[in-house]
Amino acid sequence: MLLVNRYRPMMLILSIMAIASLLVTSPAFSASEKKPFKIGGIFAVTGPASFLGDPEKKSMELVVEQINAAGGIDGHMLEAVIYDTEGDPSKAVMGVSKLINKDNVIAIIGPSRTPTTLAVMPMIQKAKIPFISCAAGNKIVAPIDPWVFKTAQSDILAVAAIYENLKAKNTKKIGIISVGNAFGESGKEQLIAQAAGSGLAVTKSETYGAKDTDMTAQLTKIRQDNPEAIVCWGTNPGPAVLAKNIQQLGLDIPLYQSHGVASPKFIELAGSAAEGIMLPTGKILVAGLLPDSDPQKEVLNVYISEYEKKYATSVSGFGGYAYDAVKILAAALKNSNGDKEKIREAIENTKNHVGVSGIFNFSKTDHNGLSPEAFVMVKIKDGTWELLK
Amino acid sequence: MELIPWPELHAMDQSIMQEILQYLFSGITNGAIYAVIAIGFSMLYNSTDLINFAHGEFVMLGSLCMVTFFGSMHLPLVPAIILTIICVAIAGLVFERLAIRSVKHPEPIVLIIITVGASIFLRGLGMIIWGKDAYSIPSFSSHPPLDIAGAKLLSQSIWIIVIFLVASVGLQLFYKKTLTGKAMEANAISKRAAWIVGIPSKLMVMLAFGLSTAMGGLAGVIIAPITMSSYDMGTMLGLKGFCAAMLGGLGSLWGALIGGFLLGILEALGVGFVSSGLKDATAFVLLLFILYVRPGGIISSADANRF
Numbered sequence: 001m002l003l004v005n006r007y008r009p010m011m012l013i014l015s016i017m018a019i020a021s022l023l024v025t026s027p028a029f030s031a032s033e034k035k036p037f038k039i040g041g042i043f044a045v046t047g048p049a050s051f052l053g054d055p056e057k058k059s060m061e062l063v064v065e066q067i068n069a070a071g072g073i074d075g076h077m078l079e080a081v082i083y084d085t086e087g088d089p090s091k092a093v094m095g096v097s098k099l100i101n102k103d104n105v106i107a108i109i110g111p112s113r114t115p116t117t118l119a120v121m122p123m124i125q126k127a128k129i130p131f132i133s134c135a136a137g138n139k140i141v142a143p144i145d146p147w148v149f150k151t152a153q154s155d156i157l158a159v160a161a162i163y164e165n166l167k168a169k170n171t172k173k174i175g176i177i178s179v180g181n182a183f184g185e186s187g188k189e190q191l192i193a194q195a196a197g198s199g200l201a202v203t204k205s206e207t208y209g210a211k212d213t214d215m216t217a218q219l220t221k222i223r224q225d226n227p228e229a230i231v232c233w234g235t236n237p238g239p240a241v242l243a244k245n246i247q248q249l250g251l252d253i254p255l256y257q258s259h260g261v262a263s264p265k266f267i268e269l270a271g272s273a274a275e276g277i278m279l280p281t282g283k284i285l286v287a288g289l290l291p292d293s294d295p296q297k298e299v300l301n302v303y304i305s306e307y308e309k310k311y312a313t314s315v316s317g318f319g320g321y322a323y324d325a326v327k328i329l330a331a332a333l334k335n336s337n338g339d340k341e342k343i344r345e346a347i348e349n350t351k352n353h354v355g356v357s358g359i360f361n362f363s364k365t366d367h368n369g370l371s372p373e374a375f376v377m378v379k380i381k382d383g384t385w386e387l388l389k
Numbered sequence: 390m391e392l393i394p395w396p397e398l399h400a401m402d403q404s405i406m407q408e409i410l411q412y413l414f415s416g417i418t419n420g421a422i423y424a425v426i427a428i429g430f431s432m433l434y435n436s437t438d439l440i441n442f443a444h445g446e447f448v449m450l451g452s453l454c455m456v457t458f459f460g461s462m463h464l465p466l467v468p469a470i471i472l473t474i475i476c477v478a479i480a481g482l483v484f485e486r487l488a489i490r491s492v493k494h495p496e497p498i499v500l501i502i503i504t505v506g507a508s509i510f511l512r513g514l515g516m517i518i519w520g521k522d523a524y525s526i527p528s529f530s531s532h533p534p535l536d537i538a539g540a541k542l543l544s545q546s547i548w549i550i551v552i553f554l555v556a557s558v559g560l561q562l563f564y565k566k567t568l569t570g571k572a573m574e575a576n577a578i579s580k581r582a583a584w585i586v587g588i589p590s591k592l593m594v595m596l597a598f599g600l601s602t603a604m605g606g607l608a609g610v611i612i613a614p615i616t617m618s619s620y621d622m623g624t625m626l627g628l629k630g631f632c633a634a635m636l637g638g639l640g641s642l643w644g645a646l647i648g649g650f651l652l653g654i655l656e657a658l659g660v661g662f663v664s665s666g667l668k669d670a671t672a673f674v675l676l677l678f679i680l681y682v683r684p685g686g687i688i689s690s691a692d693a694n695r696f
């Protein structure tokens with residue numbers, strides 16, 4: 001008796017623990033009657049491109065959590081395995097190889113950057129696994145690979161949006177200045193390639209270094225031909241330096257920027273020099289300004305409020321790429337039973353999917369699925385955005 | 390060949406003149422920045438035989454401290470500048486005390502590798518303190534740009550040139566007129582001889598570190614309004630400053646000045662008359678050429694051929 005008494009507290013604790021563990025594990029047991037769908041994510045969560053990868057990872061986790069809370073897909077829970085590329089192609093290759101060989105995922109979302117995406121594409125082709133990239137570069141979907149899709153708007157559409165605006169103003173001569181990296185080069189290529197079709201002549205095409213402190217020399221050169229507009233292609237902070245230099249030189253030439261600077265940060269950096277600058281942007285930046293008739297307005301508002309509620313930080317324009325990708329994948333997973341070929345086909349046949357970055361209409365010949373309407377043109381006025389019609 | 394009528398020719402001449410002048414202004418602005426950074430390299434090399442590859446990171450610290458003091462805390466201009474320079478100099482002294490002086494066998498190559506490590510550390514520190522975003526602050530004064538023969542000289546450029554002149558004249562006076570300055574120079578010429586006549590060599594090295602990083606901080610302060618400050622801005626600036634110092638002749642103050650301005654102006658002219666894509670290449674090819682002809686730099690000091 002004494003013995004039992006002495007051990008009673010111990011027994012009590014043990015039995016409580018046993019019951020508790022049963023309680024905790026039991027829902028998992030009942031759900032895992034069906035094997036969870038494992039999907040891979042690979043983003044530049046840290047490193048110089050973390051402004052892309054961090055919101056992408058968060059958005060992916062957000063959607064996965066929501067889908068699981070709603071009971072999963074056909075009773076299968078989603079399980080996301082996410083690795084960090086640090087924006088480095090060799091780390092991206094290692095991560096994707098782990099996702100395919102070790103984690104046995106059935107689809108992969110990411111990477112965030114064009115160079116990392118291009119680096120992993122050969123493995124995707126070999127493994128035959130559905131893959132939705134969050135990078136912007138057009139090379140990802142041209143030429144088309146059956147397994148590779150992407151959700152980010154490509155610069156082709158951004159250039160088209162700018163040129164439409166220039167054409168409406170009857171502009172004939174433009175000068176281009178672009179940053180000397182992959183983003184700037186790709187933009188420059190598109191700007192020059194599409195110019196003739198819009199009746200524009202590119203008089204000068206200059207470049208600058210991503211860390212340059214002064215661009216008055218390039219502007220002096222562009223000024224020689226009296227262009228009617230200047231188009232700058234770069235990401236912060238270079239374009240802000242350029243805007244300041246234009247103001248300081250007293251150049252009275254309208255300035256167009258790329259979607260690469262479409263964030264409040266640009267207005268903060270350029271200050272008063274930002275006034276009057278026009279640029280194309282995904283609709284997320286101006287969700288509040290959109291008319292109620294806009295088909296994306298509801299999706300945008302839902303995404304923004306969910307994201308800001310969960311993470312208590314303001315939403316960025318980039319997380320939407322992963323949000324759209326997971327949503328499209330989730331729709332394709334329905335009735336697929338995890339069969340990769342079925343998932344691929346379902347993604348390719350996705351029509352009228354209203355997403356954060358635009359309305360997706362994939363087809364055999366279009367694996368980005370967006371039209372120029374994915375972009376709206378905005379003008380910076382009084383330190384904030386104004387929709388251009 | 391048809392003759393161009395005189396007024397048109399004159400107008401063309403003028404527009405080319407105006408362009409060249411604009412390139413020069415751009416080059417002088419960048420050149421002054423490179424020169425201030427190069428002086429920092431040269432000063433330290435002079436008294437310690439050390440090339441501080443973390444120098445660019447001290448420029449970054451200066452720029453970001455200025456953002457904090459002038460941009461966020463809205464201190465008046467002069468106190469903000471002084472406070473920034475003091476902060477950066479203290480960081481330099483701490484760096485010397487902890488990372489350089491504590492080395493048991495201070496061979497140049499070991500110390501240089503330590504500075505490379507310090508640069509990575511400082512960049513990380515900058516990222517933790519200020520985050521990954523870029524910052525901008527307004528110009529020191531809001532004068533409209535000066536119009537000289539149609540070319541615009543920005544008000545911040547004038548600030549940069551004036552501050553640069555004050556700093557270099559001040560340094561020159563310090564080295565030639567004050568006892569401490571002379572002691573530092575003596576220490577630079579021969580540590581042993583200076584030690585024999587009672588100059589505290591350790592103190593002089595520390596002072597050299599403080600002064601050199603203070604110059605780096607000053608460079609950061611003057612460029613903060615014209616460029617965007619971020620934790621990773623230092624590397625390229627440090628490299629350009631190092632090139633300027635090499636170009637002019639490592640160890641020589643005048644060499645650093647000449648090298649800095651030459652590099653800045655060549656870059657601007659390279660953009661104007663060759664190609665903006667080849668901007669860095671133009672400057673570096675010339676650097677290679679000059680070093681080939683004069684290995685010690687334009688003003689070569691006697692011991693500059695050591696590296």
